[in-house]
Amino acid sequence: MKRLAFYFIVLLQILFLIGVALSYSAVERWGETIRLKTAPVDPHDPFYGEYVTLNYDIEQLSESHWEGADPEQGSTVYVELQQEDEFWQVKRASGNTFEPREGAVILKGMLRHSDRNRGTYWVDYGMNRFYVEEGTGEQFEERQSPLIVEVGIAPWGQKRILSVETQE
Amino acid sequence: MNRERMAKEARTWLEAEIITQEQYQQILQRYPEQKTKPVLLTFAAIFIGLGFLTFIASNWDLLDNVVRLIIILVAMASFYTAGERVYTKSSNIVGNSLLVVAVLIFGSGIFLTGQMYHVSSFSALPFLIWSLAAFAVYVMFQNVIMFGLVMTIVTAGQLYSAMTYQAFYPWLGALLVLGGSYALYRHRHQAFALIVTVSYVVQSVVWTFSESSAYYWLIVLLLLLYAVSVWLENERVARPMRSGSVTAIAFTAVIQVFALEDGFSAPALEDTYVFFLVWLGIMAGVLVKLWKQNRLFRGVDLFLFVPVFLLPWAGAASLMLLFLYALGWLLIGYQQENSQRVTKGTLAFVVSTFIAYIHFAWDFLDKSVFFFVGGVLLFGISYVLERKRRSVQRGGDER
Known part of the structure; x- marks a missing residue:
């Protein structure tokens, strides 16, 4: 009995890892791909290793984007993006879920910081790190030019970075 | 005393025919092999x-x-x-x-x-998942090493949260409290208590500096740990907690000596009402409990928990607390003729003196007066104590 319980715990851990991996890899297959603009810097994490920090244009929202009540800092927010020319831009945002318009996508994020006087809001989408092999992060930093990030968004809301390229 | 030293000692008694072979075996059995x-x-x-x-x-x-x-x-x-x-x-x-x-x-x-x-991720969630898995394995096998691993992951996650997100992750705090209580309930063992104590102190520091607006809340958190140690009847579990909270608050007091001196702007009194209310509540509880347990002398530890940051000479006041703590244990140690407590007091006294010496905010003349007065006082105290000890020895005919 106890032994069964132990192997159940082990199985849970295996399924957790596989589940996380599969669900993210499914984003590429079934999700919509959007392109975003960013600028890189290059720090370290003791557990995940070296990465390039990506700062997106879509992270900064203005007052006019918000619909409904002003969300609190640290709360979950939903941001609607639509394609304009090559890149996707913020259309509207809200503290509650809403249906996207035709051709638009919803990104879930967290309101990191808001400055009500200036009417600016910063949203964290949890896509600010692009992990690279150790010793290779500096190349990204040295390039100085903006980066283009392709992000996959699954119908169930999960999202991930698919690729990062420099702008031609 | 450990078994090896005991065995050696008992061997000499056996050879001197103070004890018999049988008694020798009985003595050895009292010291099981670790x-x-x-x-x-x-x-x-x-x-x-x-x-x-x-x-x-x-x-x-x-x-x-x-x-x-x-x-x-x-x-x-x-x-x-x-x-x-x-x-x-x-x-x-x-x-x-x-x-x-x-x-x-x-x-x-x-x-x-x-x-x-x-x-x-937005938080230390990966560490929560990791530590929950480790905790499940611990529940299965119930041993101190696995428990230590759980709490190491919990504590590392909390530090990671502080460094990466500048935030305290409450779920890891909850796992410490719940998981720690469960483990201490299952094993009334000092190693478990020590592990819980270390994680608690580290997480308290993280909480204080990332969530609370003022450093002095750390005093309350450490006092709370002390209070728990007073309430726990089991000394094996209580002792690591008591020592841990006293060590941490002593460090805090030393930092206060330097940090509360120049450029420290004391908070407004009305902002600290909640703090003082909570502090007073726990303090009163601890004192009453100690009095009921007939251990009021332990209250000497509580000198270190006195909040001095509102006083005009807060740094010097903090140094006084350290000296009061040291002198308190010295006096109690001599009075009870308990060499462990004398050692504790002496050590605290030496450290406090050293800090008084290197403390740069004083001029040398002030320091000189301080050391003269202190020295004379100590001579006086030791004279009184020695006289008392001799009268006890003569009158009591104890040794």
């Missing part, structure tokens, strides 16, 4: 586990992500299986160290999946 602690094996396991963690952090491009994930899964499953087999069939110690490796591999698996898909 189980050897699996230090080397545990370190070996930790090294292998850290190997996996750093391998993942290196993000070595030569191996494809999927290959890496398979390596992690296979390695984890094998270490878990082997660990369980060995634990139940042959050796607890070896089995346990294999399980430690498996738990560490699970952690590297979590970081690998995050890295594969460039997911950056």
Whole structure:
């Protein structure tokens, strides 16, 4: 009995890892791909290793984007993006879920910081790190030019970075 | 006293024919042979586990992500299986160290999946998942090493949260309180209590500096730990908590000596009402409990918890607290003729004196007066104590 319980715990851990991996890899297959603009810097994490920090244009929202009540800092927010020319831009945002318009996508994020006087809001989408092999992060930093990030968004809301390229 | 030294001592008694062979055996039986602690094996396991963690952090491009994930899964499953087999069939110690490796591999698996898909989380959630898995394994096998691993992951996660997100992660705090209570309930053992204490102190510091607006809330958190130690009847569990909270608050007092001097702007009195109310409540509770337990002398520890930051000479006042603590234990130690307490007081006194000496905010003349007065006082006290001790020895005819 106890032994069964132990192997159940082990199985849970295996399924957790596989589940996380599969669900993210499914984003590429079934999700919509959007392109975003960013600028890189290059720090370290003791557990995940070296990465390039990506700062997106879509992270900064203005007052006019918000619909409904002003969300609190640290709360979950939903941001609607639509394609304009090559890149996707913020259309509207809200503290509650809403249906996207035709051709638009919803990104879930967290309101990191808001400055009500200036009417600016910063949203964290949890896509600010692009992990690279150790010793290779500096190349990204040295390039100085903006980066283009392709992000996959699954119908169930999960999202991930698919690729990062420099702008031609 | 340990068995070896006792055996040697008893041997001489036996040879001097103070005790019989039978009594010699009886004495030895009172000192059971201690189980050897699996230090080397545990370190070996930790090294292998850290190997996996750093391998993942290196993000070595030569191996494809999927290959890496398979390596992690296979390695984890094998270490878990082997660990369980060995634990139940042959050796607890070896089995346990294999399980430690498996738990560490699970952690590297979590970081690998995050890295594969460039997911950056908003909180220390990966550490919560990791520590919950470790806790489940601990519940199965109930041993101190696995519990230590759980709390190491919890504490590391909290530090990670502080450094990466500048925030305290409450779920890891909850796991410390709930998991720690459960473990201490199951094992009234000092190693468990020590592990819980260390994690509590570290997490208190993280909470104070990332969530609360003022450093002085740390005093309340450490006082709370002290209060818990007073309430726990079991001395084996209470002692590490008491020592831990006193050590941490003594460090805080030393930092106060320097930090509260120049450029420290004391908070407005009305902002501190809540703090003083909570502090007073716990303090009163602790004192009443100590009085009921007939251990009011322990109250000497509480000098260190006195909040002095509102006073005009807060730094010097904090130094006074350190001296009061040291003198308190010296006096109690001499009075009870308890050499351990005398040593504690002496050590605290030496450290306090050293701090008074290097404390730069005073001029040398002030310091000189301070040391003269202090020296004369100490001569006086030691004279009184010595006279008392002699009268006790003569009158009581004890030795």
